[in-house]
Amino acid sequence: MLTSSTRLFCPACSSSVGTSDSIFFFRKIWHKDCFRCKICTTQLTTENATMRYTDDQSLYCVRHLVDGPASMNPINSKLVPSYKNYTRPLDLSHPERWSIDDVIRWLKEISLEECIEEFRKNEIDGSVLVDETEGLNDTMIKQLIAPIGSQLKFRKALRTLRNNPNKASPKSSIDHKETNENSEGSLQLLQTIQQQTEQIKSLVTTIKSQSKQVEDFLTQIIKNKTSPPINSFDQLSSTVQNQLLDLPSNLLRIPVASPGSSTSAIPAIDSVAPSILPLPENNSDFSRITPVATATDGPKGSRGVLFPAVVHPNLDGIAIKPILNDKYNFENYGKYSVTIYDQNSDNVLVETLVNIVPEHEICMPKKFVLRDSVNNILVGATVQIKLRDQIVFTGKTDATGTVEIPSTLPKNCYDVEINSGSSKYKPSVFRMIVYENRGAEVNTQFICRQLESDQLEIVLKWGLLPRDLDSHVFVSDGRHIYFRAKCQGNVSLDCDVTNGNGPETIKITLQPGLKYLYVVHRYSREGLLTKSGATVTFNNGVVGNSTSPYQIIQIPVLNQPDANFWIVCEIDGTTKKIQMYENIFENHNYYTTDDIARKYFKH
Numbered sequence: 001m002l003t004s005s006t007r008l009f010c011p012a013c014s015s016s017v018g019t020s021d022s023i024f025f026f027r028k029i030w031h032k033d034c035f036r037c038k039i040c041t042t043q044l045t046t047e048n049a050t051m052r053y054t055d056d057q058s059l060y061c062v063r064h065l066v067d068g069p070a071s072m073n074p075i076n077s078k079l080v081p082s083y084k085n086y087t088r089p090l091d092l093s094h095p096e097r098w099s100i101d102d103v104i105r106w107l108k109e110i111s112l113e114e115c116i117e118e119f120r121k122n123e124i125d126g127s128v129l130v131d132e133t134e135g136l137n138d139t140m141i142k143q144l145i146a147p148i149g150s151q152l153k154f155r156k157a158l159r160t161l162r163n164n165p166n167k168a169s170p171k172s173s174i175d176h177k178e179t180n181e182n183s184e185g186s187l188q189l190l191q192t193i194q195q196q197t198e199q200i201k202s203l204v205t206t207i208k209s210q211s212k213q214v215e216d217f218l219t220q221i222i223k224n225k226t227s228p229p230i231n232s233f234d235q236l237s238s239t240v241q242n243q244l245l246d247l248p249s250n251l252l253r254i255p256v257a258s259p260g261s262s263t264s265a266i267p268a269i270d271s272v273a274p275s276i277l278p279l280p281e282n283n284s285d286f287s288r289i290t291p292v293a294t295a296t297d298g299p300k301g302s303r304g305v306l307f308p309a310v311v312h313p314n315l316d317g318i319a320i321k322p323i324l325n326d327k328y329n330f331e332n333y334g335k336y337s338v339t340i341y342d343q344n345s346d347n348v349l350v351e352t353l354v355n356i357v358p359e360h361e362i363c364m365p366k367k368f369v370l371r372d373s374v375n376n377i378l379v380g381a382t383v384q385i386k387l388r389d390q391i392v393f394t395g396k397t398d399a400t401g402t403v404e405i406p407s408t409l410p411k412n413c414y415d416v417e418i419n420s421g422s423s424k425y426k427p428s429v430f431r432m433i434v435y436e437n438r439g440a441e442v443n444t445q446f447i448c449r450q451l452e453s454d455q456l457e458i459v460l461k462w463g464l465l466p467r468d469l470d471s472h473v474f475v476s477d478g479r480h481i482y483f484r485a486k487c488q489g490n491v492s493l494d495c496d497v498t499n500g501n502g503p504e505t506i507k508i509t510l511q512p513g514l515k516y517l518y519v520v521h522r523y524s525r526e527g528l529l530t531k532s533g534a535t536v537t538f539n540n541g542v543v544g545n546s547t548s549p550y551q552i553i554q555i556p557v558l559n560q561p562d563a564n565f566w567i568v569c570e571i572d573g574t575t576k577k578i579q580m581y582e583n584i585f586e587n588h589n590y591y592t593t594d595d596i597a598r599k600y601f602k603h
Contacts, residue, residue, distance in 0.1 A: 010034050011057040024100050024125055026051060030059075039064035046101045065188075095161055098126025110157045118144045130162050229345045232306045233291035236323065239556045239583055243274055244310040244319050245289060246559040251276050253317065257353040259337065266335060268355045271324050273557045276317040277340070277350055285342055286313040292349070294320075295339045298356075301331030305356075309340050311349075318349065322356050328413045328431045333358055357438060361533065364409065364432045365443035370401045370418060373446050373459045373505045373539070374495040377401035378420050381447075386415040402442075409434045420447055426539070446503045451541030454510050456571065458518055461502035462534040465527030469520055469534060470496070471504040474597035476515040481506065484592070491516070498523075514573040517600050520555075520566040521591045529563045529585070530555060536568055538578060553580060562587045565596065 010017045012034035022029045025046050035044050038058040050065045051058065090102055090109075098106070103124055104116050122144065128135045136144075136158070145151045233241065252275045254267035269275045279286075294307045304325025311318050318340055324332050333356050340350045364385075370378040383403045385393040392414070395403040411434050418428040426448045432439075446459050460471050471493065472482040479488045486493040490509035497504060508516060520536070522529040534555040555566055563585035570579045586596065 012036075012059075024123055025049060025059075026097060026099065035059060037061040037064055046099045065191075092161070092164055095126045095130045095164075098129065100125045102126060103129055106157075106161075110153065112145070112150055112154060114147075115145050115150065115154070129158070132162060227295045227297065229293035229295045229339070229341045230306075231291060231293040231345070232308045232323070233310065235306070236308055237582075239558070240308070240321065240323065242558055242583060243556075244291070244308060244321060247274065247276065247312060247315065247319055248559040248561070251319070253278070254354070256350060259351070259353065261353055263355075266353045266355045268357045269320075269322065270357050270359045271322045271327060272359045274319045274321040275354075276312070276315065276319050277352060279311065279313065279316045279318055280349060283349070286311045288313070290343050292318075292343055293341045293345045295341070297337040299331065299334035299336070301329075302334070302336075303329070303332070305332055305336075307336070307338050311343075320354075322354075324356075327358065327362060328433060330358075330411060330413045330433050330435060332356065333433075333435060358433045358435050360438060360440055361535075362431070362433055363439040364405060364414065364416075364434045365439040365441065366405060366407070367442045368397075368403050368405065368418075369442055369444045370397050370403070370420075371444060371446055371503075372420075372425060373448050373457060373503055375446075375497065375503055378425075378447060381418060381420045384417040384419075385409070386417065387412055405439075411435055418445060418447060424450060426450055444501060446505075446537075448537065448539035451507075451539065452509070453541045454576075455541040456508045456510055456576075457539035458506045458508070459502070459537040459539065460504040460520060460534060461537075462500070462532045464500040466522050466524045466529070466532055467500045467526060468498045468524040469502075469504065469529075469532060470523045470591070471506050472519045472521055472591065472596075473506055473508065474517040474519070474594065474601070476517075476597075476601050478594070478597075480594060480597065482521075482591070508571070510571070510573040510576055512574040515601065516571040516573065517597060518568045518571065519596060520568060522564050523591070528561055529566060530558050530560045534566070540576070551578065556583055558583060558585075560585050564589045565591075567596070567600065570600070 008017050008029060009015065010022075010031045011028050012030060015031075017029045017031055021032055023032055023035045023046065024030075025035070035049065036042060037044060037060050040061060040063070042061050044059055044061060048061060049059050050062060051060065090106060091097065095102075095106075100120060100123055103119060103126060107113065107116055107119060124136070124144070141151055141154060145154055233244070236244075252269075252273070254269065254275045254277060255265075256277060257266045267275070290311045292309050292311055294309050296305065296307045298305055306323040307320055308323065309318050309320045320338065320340070322336075326332065335353060335355050338350075338352055338354055339348055340352075341347065342349055368383055370381045370383075372378060377399075378401050379397055379399055381397045381401070381403075383393075383395050383397070383405075384391055385405070392409065393406055395405075397403045413431055413433050416430055416432055420427075428445065428447055444461070446461060448457055448459065451457055458471065458473075460469060462469050470483055472480065473491055474480050475488075475491060479491065481488050481491045481493055483493065483496050486496070490511065491506065493504070493506050495503050495505040506518070510516070518536075520529070520534060522532075532555060536553045538551045538553075553568065565586035565588075567581045567584040567586065569581060571577070572579070588595070590596075
């Protein structure tokens with residue numbers, strides 16, 4: 001049996017150690033029962049035991065290797081699983097520190113597994129292995145390894161190990177200590193990094209949570225912030241002022257919807273005509289019709305929306321009408337909180353919710369029907385729908401001039417482009433909104449004709465009632481063109497429809513020195529002129545191949561139940577300029593006479 005020069009006293013209890021009940025570790029012999037972590041007393045093995053180089057008499061598990069209070073931190077317990085299966089690499093720079101198990105691992109690496117039992121039985125550790133003076137010699141090697149081939153292999157590997165240029169010399173004990181401390185520091189650094197990583201993850205989670213709370217808080221502040229009251233009545237056009245002051249008897253009355261009301265309880269209104277809210281009871285501050293200030297809070301992205309209000313004490317109501325700076329900005333539609341104040345803007349009269357929706361006329365229909373300006377069906381015409389210059393739909397009209405629009409288009413504002421495929425007609429481009437199925441079943445578009453530079457086409461379209469609206473043109477030379485005199489010289493009524501929708505189309509070859517007055521007459525009596533939904537399109541040949549008609553004008557929705565004539569505009573044959581009349585109506589019904597011409601041509 002070979003002997004070793006290691007001490008036979010246990011460093012933990014300082015009592016003698018027998019070879020049958022011992023563990024050899026770092027050139028010391030320990031009782032198996034003493035081979036425990038100093039902090040947690042966990043039983044250790046040579047595979048998981050560690051030592052602090054400042055204390056070579058104590059053993060530690062990996063968890064408690066770190067000095068100080070950090071070794072007891074619960075976070076360090078999270079590091080243990082990552083070390084359970086960790087195998088410490090052999091330190092070839094310091095083989096003299098190898099344990100018996102380290103020597104066994106080295107034998108495996110040099111493929112001498114058959115020698116393991118003898119080396120373990122004779123307790124050959126690193127200090128015995130590399131000590132050239134008192135360690136293994138040729139005689140001992142022959143006792144440990146019988147086959148000559150294995151002996152030669154072992155001697156070669158041992159010679160390489162002993163002559164390793166990275167192996168520290170015995171006299172450089174201070175350098176050993178410094179290196180060991182560096183290794184110790186590396187392990188501590190790894191543990192600290194992992195500990196701080198866990199702390200950073202926890203901090204990031206906390207920051208995200210607090211950021212969400214701050215965002216919710218700011219959102220609530222913005223939501224609760226009420227804009228200052230504004231009396232916008234004086235900013236309005238005369239048409240809107242007239243609409244709010246002169247209310248028809250059948251005006252839509254809407255209920256007050258308090259904050260927190262369900263969606264179904266919030267009234268929907270559009271920007272076509274006013275609605276009326278109930279005036280609070282026992283309010284005697286108003287003796288006459290009075291515009292008052294309002295404050296509004298609308299959906300995210302809304303801009304340029306006003307809510308003028310006028311108190312009508314005789315109707316026990318408050319007339320309101322949303323004014324949209326851009327009716328094609330779909331973000332302007334949705335739920336608004338409207339606060340209406342008294343005439344001094346001191347006290348709140350009414351606080352209500354309303355839902356602004358786009359007018360039907362600008363909403364995408366389920367189908368387009370395409371006809372030209374004289375009511376001919378356009379077959380094979382192309383309809384393209386674009387969203388921010390990206391084509392989302394292309395279709396062609398069938399034998400009836402119809403093209404169906406997909407119902408899957410998301411809520412937004414779209415460009416609609418219509419091309420007949422014929423040089424006889426102008427392309428047409430306009431915008432429409434997709435919004436909560438508000439589009440009509442069918443929308444008929446009348447496509448304008450290509451004209452000469454001195455020609456003007458006027459196309460009238462309207463709703464179902466009145467069934468018959470007529471276009472009239474009075475010329476300053478005395479001519480009067482209408483359904484009883486459809487063509488006089490270079491002015492002609494090219495299309496006359498008597499059953500609703502239109503078109504009524506007039507074409508004029510403009511002559512210098514002449515003026516032309518265009519008016520719309522209510523011929524049938526079953527509906528109001530101002531509620532006909534009439535629009536007039538002016539297609540001027542000067543525009544050439546432009547995709548937009550010269551101008552489109554819509555009849556103002558006013559309280560004019562007796563109106564029979566809508567005086568639309570005057571055209572100068574010399575300058576080709578069109579002068580629009582604002583809110584001008586005539587109640588008489590002298591459509592066969594020249595009364596209107598004499599009145600408006602008098603200047």
